[in-house]
Amino acid sequence: MTTAAILEKLPYSAPFLFVDTLEAIDEQQVTGSFTFRPDMEFYKGHFKGYPVTPGVLLTEVMAQIGLVCLGIYLTGGPEGVSFGLTSTHVEFMRPVLPGEKVTVTGEKIYFRFGKLKCRVTMINAQGETVSSGEIAGMIVHPANRNS
Amino acid sequence: MDKTALMATIKEVVAPYTKNPEALATLNEDTDFLRDLKINSANLVDVVLDVEEKFNIVIDNDSMEKMINVRSAMEVVENKLAAP
Numbered sequence: 001m002t003t004a005a006i007l008e009k010l011p012y013s014a015p016f017l018f019v020d021t022l023e024a025i026d027e028q029q030v031t032g033s034f035t036f037r038p039d040m041e042f043y044k045g046h047f048k049g050y051p052v053t054p055g056v057l058l059t060e061v062m063a064q065i066g067l068v069c070l071g072i073y074l075t076g077g078p079e080g081v082s083f084g085l086t087s088t089h090v091e092f093m094r095p096v097l098p099g100e101k102v103t104v105t106g107e108k109i110y111f112r113f114g115k116l117k118c119r120v121t122m123i124n125a126q127g128e129t130v131s132s133g134e135i136a137g138m139i140v141h142p143a144n145r146n147s
Numbered sequence: 148m149d150k151t152a153l154m155a156t157i158k159e160v161v162a163p164y165t166k167n168p169e170a171l172a173t174l175n176e177d178t179d180f181l182r183d184l185k186i187n188s189a190n191l192v193d194v195v196l197d198v199e200e201k202f203n204i205v206i207d208n209d210s211m212e213k214m215i216n217v218r219s220a221m222e223v224v225e226n227k228l229a230a231p
Contacts, residue, residue, distance in 0.1 A: 086189035087189065112195075113195065
């Protein structure tokens, strides 16, 4: 599957799409990037007079690129199938300021019994590690989405 | 491996994932992973993978689906260990 096809199959749209480009993907790992535009709404409130990207959004970028994109690649992204987030263990080392571009690499730890677990690392434009950790999700089928 | 040792090992494997220490303390063959130990279904995958590692076996999808309580987990492990 091409990176363009994966981007097409992502189940997100603005204002909650946090993948700009995918640089590489194979059975084992994925690399992609996202730029936090200075005009993004949440910077008005996080923090008051001192805009810094919230950790939950860094986690979201890590999950969308490092877990969901790889999950779509590994499953072929059949219609109606998506990933439900099941756990995040993430450490944050550096702040990400408005306008910064971050690059995420997700490496598969395992994909068994419908659960994908990845080691995910985020770096900034200087190549410094911003955050890293382990994120997991499970395939969710439409039939049991509400169960 | 006798049943007591097998159950002790399974208890050790599920311990980090259980949300119910009382049920873990009184763990027996009838202890249900989801209902009694309150292990969430995503972590049940990790329990199965840890069982594989502990006993050096490979568990297929059908066996995984059977592993709902301590008894069925013990049976799956015993069958896999007995297989040539």
